[in-house]
Amino acid sequence: MNKKSIRDIDVAGKRVFIRVDYNVPMDKEGNITNDTRITATLPTLNYLLEKGASLVIGCHLGRPKGQPVPEFTVAPVAKRLAELLGREVKFAPDCVGEQAEKMSAALKPGEVLLLENLRYHKEEEKNGAEFAEKLAKLADIGVNDAFGVSHRAHASVEGVTKHLPMVAGFLMEKEIKFVGQAVANPVRPFVAIIGGAKVSDKIGVIENLLKKVDTLIIGGGMANTFVAAQGYSTGKSLVETEKLDLAKSLIVQAKEQGVNLLLPTDMVVADKFAADAEHKVVGLDAIPDEWMALDIGPKSAEAFAKALEDAKTVVWNGPMGVFEMDAFAAGTKAVAKAVADSDATSIVGGGDSIAALQKVGLSDKITHISTGGGASLEYLEGKVLPGIAALQDK
Ligand SMILES: Nc1ncnc2c1ncn2[C@@H]1O[C@H](COP(=O)(O)OP(=O)(O)O)[C@@H](O)[C@H]1O
Ligand SMILES: O=C(OP(=O)(O)O)[C@H](O)COP(=O)(O)O
Numbered sequence: 001m002n003k004k005s006i007r008d009i010d011v012a013g014k015r016v017f018i019r020v021d022y023n024v025p026m027d028k029e030g031n032i033t034n035d036t037r038i039t040a041t042l043p044t045l046n047y048l049l050e051k052g053a054s055l056v057i058g059c060h061l062g063r064p065k066g067q068p069v070p071e072f073t074v075a076p077v078a079k080r081l082a083e084l085l086g087r088e089v090k091f092a093p094d095c096v097g098e099q100a101e102k103m104s105a106a107l108k109p110g111e112v113l114l115l116e117n118l119r120y121h122k123e124e125e126k127n128g129a130e131f132a133e134k135l136a137k138l139a140d141i142g143v144n145d146a147f148g149v150s151h152r153a154h155a156s157v158e159g160v161t162k163h164l165p166m167v168a169g170f171l172m173e174k175e176i177k178f179v180g181q182a183v184a185n186p187v188r189p190f191v192a193i194i195g196g197a198k199v200s201d202k203i204g205v206i207e208n209l210l211k212k213v214d215t216l217i218i219g220g221g222m223a224n225t226f227v228a229a230q231g232y233s234t235g236k237s238l239v240e241t242e243k244l245d246l247a248k249s250l251i252v253q254a255k256e257q258g259v260n261l262l263l264p265t266d267m268v269v270a271d272k273f274a275a276d277a278e279h280k281v282v283g284l285d286a287i288p289d290e291w292m293a294l295d296i297g298p299k300s301a302e303a304f305a306k307a308l309e310d311a312k313t314v315v316w317n318g319p320m321g322v323f324e325m326d327a328f329a330a331g332t333k334a335v336a337k338a339v340a341d342s343d344a345t346s347i348v349g350g351g352d353s354i355a356a357l358q359k360v361g362l363s364d365k366i367t368h369i370s371t372g373g374g375a376s377l378e379y380l381e382g383k384v385l386p387g388i389a390a391l392q393d394k
Contacts, residue, residue, distance in 0.1 A: 001168065001173060001176055001177070001394075002393060002394050003167070003168050003388065003391040003392065003393060003394060004167040004168065004391065004392040004393070004394055005167055005168045005169070005170070005172075005173050006044065006047060006048060006143055006167055006168070006169055006170065008167060008394070009141060009167055010051075011048055011051050011052065011053035011141065012051055012052035012053070012109070013052055013053075013109055014053050014054075014139075014140040014141055015053070015054050015055075015056055015104055015107055015138070015139040015140050015141075016048055016053045016054070016055055016056065016139055016140070016141050016142070016143055017056045017057075017058060017135065017136070017138055017139035017141070017142045017143070017160070017164060018041075018044070018045070018048075018055055018056070018057050018058070018142075018143045018144075018145055018169065019058050019059070019142070019143070019144050019145065019146045019149070019156045019157055019160075019387075020037075020038075020041045020057060020058070020059050020145050020146050021037055021059065021060075021146040021147065021148035021149045021351075021371055021372070022037055022038055022041075022059035022060075022061065022074065022077045022081075023037065023059070023060055023061055023062065023148065023149075023351055024036075024037050024038065024061070024077065024351060025324075025351055025352055025355045026061075026076070030071075030076055031076070032076055032077070032080055033355060034351070034354060034355035034358060035080055035084070036354045036355075036358070036369070036371065037148065037351060037354075037371050038077065038080055038081055038084060039084060040171050040371050041145050041169065041171055042084060042085070043170045043171070044143065044145045044169035044170045044171055045057075045085065045112075046085070047170065048143070049085075049087075049110055049112070052109045052110070053109065054107035054108060054109055054110065054111045054112070054113075055107075055111070055112045055113065056104045056107070056113050056115065056138045056139050057081075057112065057113065057114045057115065058095060058115045058118050058135065058156045059074055059077065059114070059115075059117070059118065059146070060074075060117055060118045060119040060124070060149070061073070061074050061077070061117050061119075062117075062119075063119065064117060064119050064120055065119075065122070066119065066120070066121060066122025066123075066124075066125070067120065067122075068116075068117075068120040069120075072117050072119070072120075073116065073117060074114065074115075074116060074117050075091060075116075077114065078091045078114045081112075081114060085112065087110075087112065088111075088112070089112045089113070089114050090103060090107075090111070090112065090113045090114070091113075091114050091116070092104075092113055092114070092115045092116060093116050094115075094116055094120070095115035095116050095117070095118050095120065095121065095135070096115075096121065096131065096134040096135060096138075097134070100115060100138060101137055101138060104138040104139065115138075118135075118154075118155075118156050123155055124154050124155045124156060125152070125154050125155075126155075127153050127154055127155050127158060127159045128155055128159070129159060129162075131155045131159070132155040132156070132159030132160045132162065132163060133163050135155065135156055135160050135164075136160050136163035136164040139164060140164075141164065141165055141166075141167075142160060142161065142164040142165060142166035142167070143166065143167055143168070143169045144157065144166050144167075144168060144169065144172055144387055144388075144390075144391060145168070145169030145170070145171045145172050146172070146387065147171060147172050147175035147176070147370070147371055147372045147375055147376075147387075148349075148350075148351070148370075148371045148372035148373065148374075148375050149372075149375065149387065150172070150372070150375050150385040150386070150387030150388050151372070151374055151375040151378040151379075151383070151385045151386070151387070152386070152387070153386035153387075157386065157387040157390070158386045158387060158390045161390040161391070165392050166390065166391055166392065167391055167392050168388075168391055171371065172388075175370055175371065175372060175375075175376075176379075176388065178347065178367075178368040178370070179347060179349075179368070179370055179372075179376050179379050179380070180379070182313060182315070182345050182347050182367070182368065183212070183313075183315065183347075183379070183380045186212070186312075186313040186345075187312035187313050187344075187345065188214055188312055188313070189214040189215060189310060189311050189312055189313075190212065190213045190214050190215075190311070190312070190313040190314075190315075191213060191214065191215040191216075191217065191307065191308060191311040191313070191314050191315075191344070192209050192212075192213045192215075192216050192217070192314075192315045192316070192380070193216075193217040193218075193219070193304075193314065193315070193316040193317070193318075193335060193339075194206065194209075194216070194217070194218050194219075194220075194222050194316075194317060194318050194377070195218070195219040195220025195221070195222055195223070195317070195318030195319050195320045195321075195332075196220045196221060196222060196317065196318025196319055196350065196352065196353070196373070197220065197221040197222075197238060197318075198318070198373075198374065199221055199222050199224075199225055199238070199240045199243065200240050200242070200243060201374055202222065202317070202318070202373075202374055202377060203222065203225065203240065203243050203246060203247065203250075204246075205374075205377045205378060205380075205381050206218075206250050207250065207253065208381035208382065208383075209377070209380065209381060210250070210253055210254055210257050210259050211257070212380065212381075212382075213259060214259065214260060215259065215260040215261075215262065215307050215311070216254065216259055216260070216261050216262070217262045217304050217307060217308075217335075218261070218262070218263055218264075219264060219296045219300070219304065219318075219319075219320035219321070219331060219335070220296075220318050220319050220320050220321060220332075221237075221238040221318075222318060223263055223264050223293075223296065224237040224238055224239045224293055225239050225240045225243050225244065225247045226247045226250075226251065226263050227263065227264065227267075227284055227293070228241075228244060228247075229244045229245075229247035229248045229251065230251070230263075230284070232284045232285060232287065233287060233289070234287055234293065235269070235287045235288055235289050235290060235291045235292055235293075236289075236290060236291060236292040237269075237287065237292040237293040238292070260307065262303060262304060262307055264284070264296040264297065264300035265283070265284060265297070265299055265300050265303065266281055266282065266283055266284070266296070266297025266298065266299045266300055267281070267282060267284065267287060267293040267295070267296060267297050267300075268280070268281055268293070268294055268295035268296070268297055268321065268327070268328055268330070268331070269281075269282050269287055269288065269291040269292060269293050269294070270291060270292055270294045270327070270328070271290065271291050272292075273292065273294070273322070274325070275325040275326070275327065277294075277327070279294070279327050279328070281297045281298060282297070294321055294322045294325070294327075294328040295320060295321025295322065295327075295328035295329070295330060295331045295332075296320045296321060296331035297331075298330070298334075300331065301320070301330065301331045301334035301335065302334070304320075304334070304335050304338065305334055305335065305337070305338035308335070308338040308339055308342050308344070309338070309342060310342075311342050311344040312343075312344050312345070313344055313345050313346075314339050314342065314344045314345070314346040314347070315346075315347045315348075315349075315376065315377075315380055316335075316339060316346070316347070316348045316349070316353065317348070317349050317350045317353055317373040317374070317376060317377050318350060318352070318353060318373065319332045319352055319353060319356045320332040320334075320335050323352075323356045323359060329356075329359070329360075332356050332360070333360045336356065336357055336360050336362045337360070337362065339362075339365075339366065340362040340365035340366065341365075344367075345367045346365075346366045346367045346368070347366075347367060347368045347369075347370055347376065348366050348368075348369055348370065349369070349370030349371070349372050349373045349375070349376035349377075350370075350372070350373020350374070350376075351371075351373065352373075353373060354369055354371070357369070
Protein backbone atom coordinates (compact mmCIF):
# COMPACT_ATOMS: atom_id res chain seq x y z
CA MET A 1 0.00 0.00 0.00
CA ASN A 2 1.42 3.41 -0.95
CA LYS A 3 -0.43 5.13 1.90
CA LYS A 4 0.88 5.81 5.40
CA SER A 5 -0.47 3.73 8.24
CA ILE A 6 -0.48 4.15 12.00
CA ARG A 7 2.91 2.40 12.05
CA ASP A 8 4.39 5.44 10.29
CA ILE A 9 3.32 8.08 12.82
CA ASP A 10 4.14 9.01 16.39
CA VAL A 11 0.98 9.29 18.45
CA ALA A 12 2.34 9.49 22.01
CA GLY A 13 0.48 12.21 23.93
CA LYS A 14 -1.62 13.07 20.87
CA ARG A 15 -5.38 13.14 20.36
CA VAL A 16 -6.26 10.89 17.43
CA PHE A 17 -9.53 11.23 15.49
CA ILE A 18 -10.50 7.79 14.20
CA ARG A 19 -13.26 7.31 11.63
CA VAL A 20 -14.69 3.81 12.03
CA ASP A 21 -17.65 1.99 10.47
CA TYR A 22 -19.79 1.00 13.46
CA ASN A 23 -22.94 0.80 11.32
CA VAL A 24 -23.96 -2.43 13.05
CA PRO A 25 -27.24 -4.31 12.77
CA MET A 26 -29.62 -3.74 15.69
CA ASP A 27 -32.93 -5.29 16.74
CA LYS A 28 -36.08 -3.23 17.40
CA GLU A 29 -35.10 -2.74 21.06
CA GLY A 30 -31.75 -1.17 20.06
CA ASN A 31 -29.62 -4.21 20.95
CA ILE A 32 -26.60 -4.80 18.71
CA THR A 33 -27.15 -8.13 16.94
CA ASN A 34 -23.70 -8.38 15.39
CA ASP A 35 -20.60 -6.54 16.62
CA THR A 36 -18.06 -7.68 14.00
CA ARG A 37 -17.56 -4.12 12.77
CA ILE A 38 -16.62 -3.05 16.31
CA THR A 39 -14.33 -5.98 17.15
CA ALA A 40 -12.58 -5.59 13.79
CA THR A 41 -11.23 -2.17 14.86
CA LEU A 42 -9.88 -3.29 18.25
CA PRO A 43 -6.30 -3.98 17.01
CA THR A 44 -6.08 -0.35 15.83
CA LEU A 45 -7.62 1.13 18.95
CA ASN A 46 -5.51 -0.98 21.34
CA TYR A 47 -2.30 -0.22 19.41
CA LEU A 48 -2.93 3.54 19.57
CA LEU A 49 -3.81 3.39 23.27
CA GLU A 50 -0.68 1.37 24.06
CA LYS A 51 1.37 4.01 22.22
CA GLY A 52 0.03 6.70 24.55
CA ALA A 53 -2.66 8.33 22.38
CA SER A 54 -6.13 9.44 23.42
CA LEU A 55 -8.92 8.57 21.01
CA VAL A 56 -11.79 10.60 19.55
CA ILE A 57 -13.91 8.08 17.65
CA GLY A 58 -16.38 9.14 14.94
CA CYS A 59 -18.96 6.86 13.31
CA HIS A 60 -22.45 6.75 11.81
CA LEU A 61 -25.42 4.49 12.31
CA GLY A 62 -28.11 4.08 9.67
CA ARG A 63 -29.34 6.95 7.55
CA PRO A 64 -30.91 9.62 9.84
CA LYS A 65 -30.81 12.13 6.95
CA GLY A 66 -29.08 14.96 8.79
CA GLN A 67 -31.43 14.99 11.79
CA PRO A 68 -30.87 13.84 15.38
CA VAL A 69 -33.20 10.80 15.19
CA PRO A 70 -33.09 8.98 18.58
CA GLU A 71 -33.48 5.56 16.92
CA PHE A 72 -30.04 6.06 15.38
CA THR A 73 -28.10 7.09 18.48
CA VAL A 74 -24.70 5.41 18.78
CA ALA A 75 -24.98 5.28 22.61
CA PRO A 76 -25.40 1.45 22.53
CA VAL A 77 -22.16 1.30 20.55
CA ALA A 78 -20.33 3.25 23.30
CA LYS A 79 -21.52 0.69 25.83
CA ARG A 80 -20.41 -2.31 23.74
CA LEU A 81 -17.09 -0.67 22.89
CA ALA A 82 -16.36 -0.08 26.60
CA GLU A 83 -17.01 -3.77 27.31
CA LEU A 84 -14.74 -4.85 24.46
CA LEU A 85 -11.91 -2.43 25.32
CA GLY A 86 -12.20 -3.06 29.05
CA ARG A 87 -12.06 0.66 29.74
CA GLU A 88 -14.36 3.64 30.07
CA VAL A 89 -15.72 5.17 26.85
CA LYS A 90 -16.90 8.76 27.29
CA PHE A 91 -19.78 9.87 25.06
CA ALA A 92 -20.22 13.28 23.40
CA PRO A 93 -23.95 13.88 22.71
CA ASP A 94 -23.11 15.97 19.63
CA CYS A 95 -20.17 15.14 17.36
CA VAL A 96 -19.13 18.79 16.92
CA GLY A 97 -19.43 22.01 18.93
CA GLU A 98 -18.42 23.36 22.29
CA GLN A 99 -19.10 20.30 24.41
CA ALA A 100 -17.31 17.90 22.03
CA GLU A 101 -14.37 20.32 21.88
CA LYS A 102 -14.20 20.57 25.69
CA MET A 103 -14.44 16.82 26.12
CA SER A 104 -11.76 16.11 23.54
CA ALA A 105 -9.44 18.81 24.96
CA ALA A 106 -9.71 17.21 28.42
CA LEU A 107 -8.69 13.73 27.23
CA LYS A 108 -5.58 12.22 28.84
CA PRO A 109 -3.45 9.55 27.17
CA GLY A 110 -5.32 6.23 27.25
CA GLU A 111 -8.77 7.85 27.36
CA VAL A 112 -11.49 7.25 24.77
CA LEU A 113 -14.31 9.50 23.58
CA LEU A 114 -17.04 8.34 21.19
CA LEU A 115 -18.91 11.04 19.26
CA GLU A 116 -22.67 10.84 18.60
CA ASN A 117 -23.77 9.84 15.09
CA LEU A 118 -21.95 11.99 12.51
CA ARG A 119 -24.99 11.77 10.20
CA TYR A 120 -27.10 13.77 12.66
CA HIS A 121 -25.59 16.69 10.71
CA LYS A 122 -26.50 17.01 7.03
CA GLU A 123 -23.07 18.49 6.33
CA GLU A 124 -21.49 15.07 6.98
CA GLU A 125 -22.90 13.48 3.82
CA LYS A 126 -22.63 16.77 1.90
CA ASN A 127 -18.93 16.89 2.78
CA GLY A 128 -19.39 20.41 4.21
CA ALA A 129 -16.06 22.23 4.60
CA GLU A 130 -17.01 24.01 7.85
CA PHE A 131 -18.27 20.82 9.44
CA ALA A 132 -15.06 18.99 8.43
CA GLU A 133 -13.04 21.80 10.01
CA LYS A 134 -15.04 21.51 13.24
CA LEU A 135 -14.32 17.77 13.35
CA ALA A 136 -10.64 18.42 12.74
CA LYS A 137 -10.55 20.72 15.79
CA LEU A 138 -11.13 17.70 18.01
CA ALA A 139 -7.75 16.05 17.36
CA ASP A 140 -4.10 16.39 16.33
CA ILE A 141 -4.02 13.60 13.77
CA GLY A 142 -6.53 11.42 11.90
CA VAL A 143 -6.87 7.69 11.27
CA ASN A 144 -9.27 6.05 8.84
CA ASP A 145 -10.22 2.51 9.86
CA ALA A 146 -13.61 2.69 8.13
CA PHE A 147 -13.14 0.71 4.92
CA GLY A 148 -16.93 0.21 4.80
CA VAL A 149 -17.51 3.96 4.37
CA SER A 150 -14.49 4.77 2.22
CA HIS A 151 -16.58 4.80 -0.96
CA ARG A 152 -18.38 7.86 0.48
CA ALA A 153 -16.78 11.29 0.03
CA HIS A 154 -18.22 12.42 3.35
CA ALA A 155 -16.83 15.08 5.69
CA SER A 156 -15.42 12.67 8.28
CA VAL A 157 -13.93 10.45 5.58
CA GLU A 158 -12.66 12.90 2.97
CA GLY A 159 -13.19 16.57 3.90
CA VAL A 160 -11.54 16.24 7.29
CA THR A 161 -8.25 15.19 5.65
CA LYS A 162 -7.89 18.76 4.31
CA HIS A 163 -7.45 19.96 7.89
CA LEU A 164 -6.05 16.91 9.64
CA PRO A 165 -3.41 14.55 8.19
CA MET A 166 -5.03 11.12 8.04
CA VAL A 167 -3.43 7.66 7.82
CA ALA A 168 -4.77 4.12 7.53
CA GLY A 169 -5.58 1.93 10.52
CA PHE A 170 -4.84 -1.81 10.62
CA LEU A 171 -8.35 -2.81 9.49
CA MET A 172 -8.17 -0.49 6.49
CA GLU A 173 -4.75 -1.93 5.59
CA LYS A 174 -6.03 -5.50 5.88
CA GLU A 175 -9.14 -4.83 3.77
CA ILE A 176 -7.14 -3.17 0.98
CA LYS A 177 -4.74 -6.12 0.96
CA PHE A 178 -7.32 -8.93 0.92
CA VAL A 179 -9.98 -7.38 -1.30
CA GLY A 180 -7.29 -6.04 -3.65
CA GLN A 181 -5.43 -9.36 -3.90
CA ALA A 182 -8.49 -11.47 -4.59
CA VAL A 183 -9.71 -9.29 -7.42
CA ALA A 184 -6.42 -8.16 -9.00
CA ASN A 185 -5.92 -11.45 -10.88
CA PRO A 186 -8.95 -13.54 -9.97
CA VAL A 187 -8.74 -17.27 -10.54
CA ARG A 188 -11.69 -18.19 -12.79
CA PRO A 189 -14.56 -18.92 -12.84
CA PHE A 190 -15.14 -15.64 -10.99
CA VAL A 191 -18.64 -15.31 -9.53
CA ALA A 192 -20.17 -12.21 -7.95
CA ILE A 193 -23.35 -12.39 -5.88
CA ILE A 194 -25.38 -9.25 -5.18
CA GLY A 195 -28.46 -9.02 -3.00
CA GLY A 196 -29.64 -6.88 -0.11
CA ALA A 197 -31.80 -3.81 0.04
CA LYS A 198 -29.58 -0.86 -1.03
CA VAL A 199 -30.71 -1.25 -4.63
CA SER A 200 -30.29 2.29 -5.98
CA ASP A 201 -26.81 2.46 -4.39
CA LYS A 202 -25.52 -0.82 -5.68
CA ILE A 203 -27.21 -1.39 -9.05
CA GLY A 204 -24.71 1.12 -10.49
CA VAL A 205 -21.75 -1.19 -9.83
CA ILE A 206 -23.20 -3.99 -11.96
CA GLU A 207 -22.21 -2.46 -15.30
CA ASN A 208 -18.51 -2.55 -14.37
CA LEU A 209 -18.81 -5.94 -12.65
CA LEU A 210 -20.05 -7.43 -15.90
CA LYS A 211 -16.64 -6.63 -17.39
CA LYS A 212 -14.87 -8.62 -14.68
CA VAL A 213 -16.91 -11.69 -13.76
CA ASP A 214 -17.91 -14.91 -15.50
CA THR A 215 -21.16 -15.32 -13.58
CA LEU A 216 -23.31 -12.74 -11.81
CA ILE A 217 -25.97 -13.93 -9.38
CA ILE A 218 -28.64 -11.45 -8.30
CA GLY A 219 -30.97 -12.15 -5.38
CA GLY A 220 -32.54 -10.36 -2.41
CA GLY A 221 -34.24 -7.00 -2.81
CA MET A 222 -31.94 -6.25 -5.76
CA ALA A 223 -33.52 -9.08 -7.79
CA ASN A 224 -37.04 -7.60 -7.61
CA THR A 225 -36.11 -4.68 -9.86
CA PHE A 226 -34.77 -7.15 -12.45
CA VAL A 227 -37.89 -9.29 -12.14
CA ALA A 228 -40.06 -6.20 -12.71
CA ALA A 229 -37.80 -5.19 -15.62
CA GLN A 230 -38.65 -8.51 -17.29
CA GLY A 231 -42.29 -7.46 -17.25
CA TYR A 232 -43.57 -9.43 -14.26
CA SER A 233 -45.85 -7.81 -11.75
CA THR A 234 -44.10 -7.65 -8.38
CA GLY A 235 -46.94 -6.65 -6.04
CA LYS A 236 -45.67 -4.73 -3.00
CA SER A 237 -42.07 -5.94 -3.31
CA LEU A 238 -39.18 -3.53 -2.88
CA VAL A 239 -38.64 -2.29 -6.46
CA GLU A 240 -36.69 0.76 -7.66
CA THR A 241 -38.98 1.95 -10.44
CA GLU A 242 -36.43 4.56 -11.53
CA LYS A 243 -33.91 1.81 -12.24
CA LEU A 244 -36.09 -0.42 -14.43
CA ASP A 245 -34.50 0.80 -17.68
CA LEU A 246 -31.04 0.32 -16.23
CA ALA A 247 -31.95 -3.23 -15.15
CA LYS A 248 -33.26 -3.99 -18.65
CA SER A 249 -30.07 -2.67 -20.21
CA LEU A 250 -27.91 -4.69 -17.78
CA ILE A 251 -29.71 -7.89 -18.79
CA VAL A 252 -28.88 -7.10 -22.44
CA GLN A 253 -25.27 -6.14 -21.63
CA ALA A 254 -24.72 -9.43 -19.75
CA LYS A 255 -25.87 -11.37 -22.82
CA GLU A 256 -23.67 -9.33 -25.17
CA GLN A 257 -20.63 -9.81 -22.95
CA GLY A 258 -21.16 -13.53 -22.47
CA VAL A 259 -21.68 -13.22 -18.71
CA ASN A 260 -23.86 -15.87 -17.15
CA LEU A 261 -26.49 -13.70 -15.39
CA LEU A 262 -28.58 -15.67 -12.91
CA LEU A 263 -31.82 -14.15 -11.69
CA PRO A 264 -34.39 -15.85 -9.47
CA THR A 265 -37.05 -17.97 -11.16
CA ASP A 266 -39.19 -18.40 -8.07
CA MET A 267 -39.79 -16.36 -4.92
CA VAL A 268 -41.04 -16.71 -1.36
CA VAL A 269 -43.82 -14.14 -1.12
CA ALA A 270 -45.50 -12.84 2.04
CA ASP A 271 -48.69 -10.93 2.78
CA LYS A 272 -46.81 -8.46 5.01
CA PHE A 273 -43.27 -7.54 6.09
CA ALA A 274 -43.32 -9.52 9.34
CA ALA A 275 -41.86 -12.68 10.86
CA ASP A 276 -45.34 -14.19 11.27
CA ALA A 277 -46.57 -13.24 7.77
CA GLU A 278 -48.49 -15.74 5.69
CA HIS A 279 -46.06 -16.92 2.98
CA LYS A 280 -45.73 -19.26 0.01
CA VAL A 281 -43.44 -20.11 -2.90
CA VAL A 282 -44.56 -18.85 -6.32
CA GLY A 283 -43.23 -18.58 -9.87
CA LEU A 284 -42.41 -15.08 -11.14
CA ASP A 285 -45.74 -14.87 -12.98
CA ALA A 286 -47.77 -15.47 -9.81
CA ILE A 287 -46.73 -12.79 -7.30
CA PRO A 288 -50.07 -11.63 -5.83
CA ASP A 289 -50.79 -7.89 -6.09
CA GLU A 290 -50.87 -7.18 -2.37
CA TRP A 291 -47.95 -9.49 -1.48
CA MET A 292 -44.18 -8.98 -1.49
CA ALA A 293 -41.16 -11.11 -2.40
CA LEU A 294 -39.00 -11.54 0.70
CA ASP A 295 -36.72 -14.41 -0.32
CA ILE A 296 -35.62 -16.31 -3.40
CA GLY A 297 -37.47 -19.60 -3.87
CA PRO A 298 -35.99 -23.13 -3.57
CA LYS A 299 -35.53 -23.61 -7.34
CA SER A 300 -33.55 -20.36 -7.55
CA ALA A 301 -31.46 -21.32 -4.51
CA GLU A 302 -30.63 -24.65 -6.14
CA ALA A 303 -29.62 -23.02 -9.42
CA PHE A 304 -27.46 -20.43 -7.60
CA ALA A 305 -25.77 -23.17 -5.54
CA LYS A 306 -25.06 -25.16 -8.71
CA ALA A 307 -23.41 -22.14 -10.33
CA LEU A 308 -21.13 -21.81 -7.31
CA GLU A 309 -19.95 -25.44 -7.38
CA ASP A 310 -16.93 -24.91 -9.61
CA ALA A 311 -16.28 -21.23 -8.76
CA LYS A 312 -12.68 -20.33 -7.96
CA THR A 313 -13.25 -16.73 -6.83
CA VAL A 314 -16.46 -15.50 -5.19
CA VAL A 315 -17.38 -12.00 -4.06
CA TRP A 316 -20.71 -11.65 -2.24
CA ASN A 317 -22.56 -8.64 -0.89
CA GLY A 318 -26.17 -8.54 0.24
CA PRO A 319 -28.41 -11.31 1.61
CA MET A 320 -30.74 -13.27 -0.71
CA GLY A 321 -33.76 -12.44 1.43
CA VAL A 322 -34.94 -10.97 4.72
CA PHE A 323 -32.77 -13.49 6.60
CA GLU A 324 -33.48 -11.77 9.94
CA MET A 325 -36.88 -13.53 9.83
CA ASP A 326 -36.59 -17.35 9.80
CA ALA A 327 -39.34 -17.77 7.20
CA PHE A 328 -37.25 -15.81 4.67
CA ALA A 329 -33.74 -17.06 5.53
CA ALA A 330 -33.57 -20.24 3.42
CA GLY A 331 -32.22 -18.61 0.25
CA THR A 332 -29.39 -16.86 2.08
CA LYS A 333 -28.59 -20.06 3.97
CA ALA A 334 -28.42 -22.14 0.77
CA VAL A 335 -26.14 -19.65 -0.98
CA ALA A 336 -23.92 -19.31 2.13
CA LYS A 337 -23.56 -23.10 2.26
CA ALA A 338 -22.69 -23.27 -1.44
CA VAL A 339 -20.01 -20.58 -1.05
CA ALA A 340 -18.64 -22.33 2.06
CA ASP A 341 -18.59 -25.75 0.33
CA SER A 342 -16.83 -24.48 -2.81
CA ASP A 343 -13.04 -24.36 -2.83
CA ALA A 344 -13.12 -20.79 -4.13
CA THR A 345 -11.31 -17.85 -2.59
CA SER A 346 -14.32 -16.12 -1.08
CA ILE A 347 -14.91 -12.56 0.07
CA VAL A 348 -18.17 -11.75 1.79
CA GLY A 349 -18.76 -8.11 2.72
CA GLY A 350 -21.36 -5.86 4.31
CA GLY A 351 -22.84 -5.37 7.77
CA ASP A 352 -25.92 -7.50 7.19
CA SER A 353 -24.13 -10.07 5.04
CA ILE A 354 -21.65 -10.68 7.89
CA ALA A 355 -24.57 -11.05 10.30
CA ALA A 356 -26.30 -13.49 7.94
CA LEU A 357 -23.15 -15.64 7.68
CA GLN A 358 -22.75 -15.72 11.44
CA LYS A 359 -26.41 -16.62 11.87
CA VAL A 360 -25.89 -19.73 9.74
CA GLY A 361 -22.54 -20.49 11.43
CA LEU A 362 -20.42 -20.44 8.28
CA SER A 363 -18.15 -17.42 8.82
CA ASP A 364 -15.05 -19.53 9.39
CA LYS A 365 -15.45 -21.15 5.96
CA ILE A 366 -14.98 -17.81 4.16
CA THR A 367 -11.52 -16.65 3.05
CA HIS A 368 -12.07 -12.99 3.96
CA ILE A 369 -14.99 -11.37 5.73
CA SER A 370 -14.96 -7.73 4.70
CA THR A 371 -16.51 -5.03 6.85
CA GLY A 372 -17.48 -3.19 3.64
CA GLY A 373 -20.32 -4.21 1.33
CA GLY A 374 -20.78 -1.30 -1.09
CA ALA A 375 -17.11 -0.35 -0.52
CA SER A 376 -15.81 -3.78 -1.53
CA LEU A 377 -18.06 -3.79 -4.62
CA GLU A 378 -16.75 -0.39 -5.70
CA TYR A 379 -13.18 -1.47 -4.98
CA LEU A 380 -13.83 -4.55 -7.09
CA GLU A 381 -15.17 -2.36 -9.91
CA GLY A 382 -11.74 -0.77 -10.02
CA LYS A 383 -12.79 2.59 -8.56
CA VAL A 384 -10.44 4.68 -6.45
CA LEU A 385 -12.30 5.06 -3.16
CA PRO A 386 -12.27 8.72 -1.98
CA GLY A 387 -11.54 7.75 1.63
CA ILE A 388 -8.43 5.84 0.59
CA ALA A 389 -7.27 8.41 -1.95
CA ALA A 390 -7.35 11.12 0.76
CA LEU A 391 -4.91 9.31 3.07
CA GLN A 392 -1.30 10.52 3.40
CA ASP A 393 1.04 9.14 0.76
CA LYS A 394 4.11 7.25 1.92
N1 LIG B 1 -36.48 -9.22 -0.91
C1 LIG B 1 -36.13 -8.32 0.03
N2 LIG B 1 -36.99 -7.32 0.35
C2 LIG B 1 -36.64 -6.41 1.31
N3 LIG B 1 -35.47 -6.43 1.99
C3 LIG B 1 -34.58 -7.39 1.69
C4 LIG B 1 -34.88 -8.39 0.70
N4 LIG B 1 -33.80 -9.21 0.63
C5 LIG B 1 -32.90 -8.78 1.53
N5 LIG B 1 -33.36 -7.69 2.18
C6 LIG B 1 -32.71 -6.93 3.28
O1 LIG B 1 -31.48 -6.39 2.84
C7 LIG B 1 -30.77 -5.99 4.00
C8 LIG B 1 -29.30 -5.94 3.73
O2 LIG B 1 -29.03 -5.10 2.61
P1 LIG B 1 -27.66 -4.32 2.41
O3 LIG B 1 -27.53 -3.24 3.42
O4 LIG B 1 -27.58 -3.95 0.99
O5 LIG B 1 -26.56 -5.45 2.76
P2 LIG B 1 -25.16 -5.34 3.52
O6 LIG B 1 -25.41 -4.66 4.85
O7 LIG B 1 -24.69 -6.75 3.68
O8 LIG B 1 -24.29 -4.53 2.64
C9 LIG B 1 -31.15 -7.00 5.07
O9 LIG B 1 -31.55 -6.30 6.23
C10 LIG B 1 -32.30 -7.81 4.45
O10 LIG B 1 -33.38 -7.99 5.32
O1 LIG C 1 -23.25 -0.36 6.05
C1 LIG C 1 -22.55 0.18 5.19
O2 LIG C 1 -22.47 -0.24 3.91
P1 LIG C 1 -22.93 -1.70 3.36
O3 LIG C 1 -24.40 -1.91 3.70
O4 LIG C 1 -22.71 -1.60 1.88
O5 LIG C 1 -22.05 -2.71 4.00
C2 LIG C 1 -21.66 1.36 5.51
O6 LIG C 1 -21.74 1.73 6.86
C3 LIG C 1 -22.03 2.56 4.61
O7 LIG C 1 -23.34 2.96 4.90
P2 LIG C 1 -24.18 3.78 3.78
O8 LIG C 1 -24.44 2.83 2.63
O9 LIG C 1 -25.44 4.23 4.48
O10 LIG C 1 -23.31 4.93 3.35
